């Protein structure tokens with residue numbers, strides 16, 4: 004099937020097998036390997052991207068379902084060399100260790116803050132329910148998102 | 158503190174990770190690369206009657222299919238430790254084939270590999286391989302594996318033992334002390350099986366260059382050199398210099414990526430057979446079935462106390478599962494990394510641990526964050542707290558009473574335990590007191606009593622731990638059965654312009670070595686951090702190394718780098734002396750330059766570096782260049798210790814446990830980067846909480862793993878845990894140049910018993926004295942009803 008998806012602002016037209024997940028399409032066809040795959044049950048959130056502005060797990064979505072839509076991946080978050088305030092906050096507050104969950108965390112964090120610009124600690128933790136991190140114990144991820152909220156609201 | 162040492166320098170690795178530009182193995186694509194998938198056994202124990210690949214071979218995109226009889230199984234996967242039987246008999250070490258030959262020993266064992274143009278095609282063709290099995294009875298529980306008539310995992314022996322082992326004082330003496338004790342506390346429990354669950358699944362790409370006769374293996378490993386060594390010398394029998402192992406970014410390890418796995422060897426072998434690169438990336442279900450698990454001990458223990466509450470004897474018998482085969486470190490985990498910690502922080506005069514290590518029809522068990530030490534700490538800290546309750550002594554007071562007195566390892570000697578180790582330095586009273594103060598122990602007891610009146614169940618749990626890190630002195634581990642040395646290599650190359658490249662055999666998979674190592678190198682050389690680069694994870698660049706595990710990177714790897722820095726400065730001084738026309742003894746080195754003492758005559762590090770490479774005006778008898786490599790073999794383990802305290806609330810109606818506060822006071826020796834150390838503690842603590850409350854690998858009676866996905870295996874999520882309140886004391890390690898002890902595992906070691914102690918404390922007035930982990934709402938609710 005031929006599909007056109009606008010990824011990080013650029014339209015991409017490709018032939019895909021109907022069963023190809025959006026995650027695989029991003030990684031294999033577009034070489035956007037920042038979107039990671041950590042599970043096969045839609046549980047870990049490493050694959051989180053934005054589809055028309057809302058966070059989705061790209062492993063559970065078929066590429067064909069995104070036909071005609073806009074996708075933002077982690078590669079589209081920074082403005083050139085200047086990191087997005089959420090990315091900057093993760094660096095400043097050590098919100099990542101191995102980095103594998105990180106793209107999904109950043110994309111989810113953006114979604115949390117979009118829906119609720121000043122979330123409480125509890126609200127952040129609930130918002131992260133669908134994202135696993137095995138390294139940080141979530142402590143500094145929560146802290147990073149709290150600080151990012153501050154910057155974005157400033 | 159220096160310019161950088163002791164500072165929370167932000168990590169240099171973060172930019173690439175945050176932009177999605179990390180280079181994990183699955184991100185790599187090679188020209189003409191093929192993909193692979195495995196045919197895996199659905200049975201735990203079965204005979205393979207036939208394997209039919211005829212249909213699969215002709216499926217779309219299939220390049221090749223190999224089974225166990227196709228020549229990959231000449232040698233098999235070795236283990237790295239040999240723990241012989243108590244009576245001197247040799248450890249039983251079954252052959253571990255890359256692909257099962259005629260018998261299956263655990264669910265998920267690979268029977269065939271399918272190589273195809275795409276991953277989807279490989280997975281499709283797997284479905285077309287027809288394997289006929291004859292299912293046989295199985296055993297997955299280590300204690301049941303030792304029962305008479307239990308199904309045999311390996312037919313060549315008369316029972317399932319791989320080995321048995323003991324440590325400590327004479328058993329009869331320990332039993333006598335306990336028999337004569339004023340009070341005896343007993344425990345029986347399972348330290349249950351866990352799946353490490355690094356979020357990046359294992360991934361490998363193997364490539365063979367026929368013209369150079371050279372293999373390259375890209376692998377998500379914690380120790381590239383060891384994988385190369387084991388694979389070349391044992392598994393495949395290929396020349397080591399013809400193999401390059403690369404592990405760029407690795408998405409977490411926690412032990413599970415230390416080991417030499419069959420898939421990486423098989424891919425390496427097959428890459429030559431098919432003449433094209435082959436990639437395999439595990440999916441999560443496969444990860445549950447094939448990554449080495451952790452823990453799985455059945456424990457029976459007794460601790461005797463005298464009238465004053467002093468421990469007089471400690472005895473334990475354990476059944477510790479090895480799984481179907483011996484994984485790389487497996488035999489060391491329930492023995493030398495476990496029994497040697499049975500002293501804990503206490504002056505216990507008589508200790509004995511007896512271990513029986515059987516094979517079971519499960520995936521192999523190996524080191525998982527803490528490796529043997531969390532198991533030791535859990536037992537010790539639970540039994541001491543249980544004893545305190547039974548004797549009606551405050552658990553903090555009982556600990557303080559029994560603690561070893563402070564010693565710094567310099568003025569006071571190290572502490573010789575009853576279980577082989579000599580602790581290097583420690584001050585256990587101070588750290589517990591600091592923890593109690595931080596949590597507000599006395600106030601909490603009042604709050605708890607008040608809450609109880611209102612039907613609210615609050616509990617506090619204390620755990621104090623010691624661990625042995627920085628593994629390890631090669632001669633010591635050699636005498637304990639290690640088949641490798643456990644030194645580290647640090648290579649410091651000063652470039653002609655004075656910039657510095659450091660090559661380390663340690664491997665970073667989240668620890669931030671690129672940052673921490675640069676910090677101390679820059680400080681020791683007195684140069685800017687930006688002038689230092691850290692290179693790891695490639696056997697072609699780094700001379701050798703033993704990798705990262707056992708919280709050893711800085712204590713052992715950092716020390717190796719320090720040795721090379723010393724050599725650089727020593728040679729640099731000769732060059733500087735020549736240039737300054739002074740004697741070496743008259744020079745001092747500070748802030749990146751050599752100065753003639755008492756004068757303003759000096760020469761900078763960069764000028765000396767340049768002189769070393771452009772040696773026109775040069776001291777006689779000195780070689781050009783400024784480039785040193787060192788091996789550092791530690792003289793002892795390092796012994797971090799700490800105090801973790803959890804406050805929990807148990808819902809009286811549902812049994813759900815909520816952690817209200819978690820205080821972790823740890824002493825990891827000197828700290829190079831506090832931000833990174835705290836991060837390690839946070840992560841470890843939450844993994845330990847995961848074990849206490851949530852996670853468990855469950856096999857049913859047919860050997861099926863019924864917790865083999867994230868829908869069934871409860872990983873700790875952000876809303877399961879609180880913020881972790883960290884603090885520190887600092888007792889430098891007296892025997893390594895940086896005075897560091899290691900921080901990677903501490904969190905996972907201290908936290909589990911703290912949480913369970915807190916739950917029991919919350920329920921104790923209801924008659925609950927112990928509760929099996931994971932402490933699920935169902936278990937808590939049942940315990941509350943039974944009493």
Ligand code: FES
Nearest residue numbers: 041046047048062
């Ligand atoms: S990979 Fe999509 S949720 Fe795990």
Ligand code: FES
Nearest residue numbers: 100101104136138
């Ligand atoms: S940083 Fe490693 S999984 Fe989150």
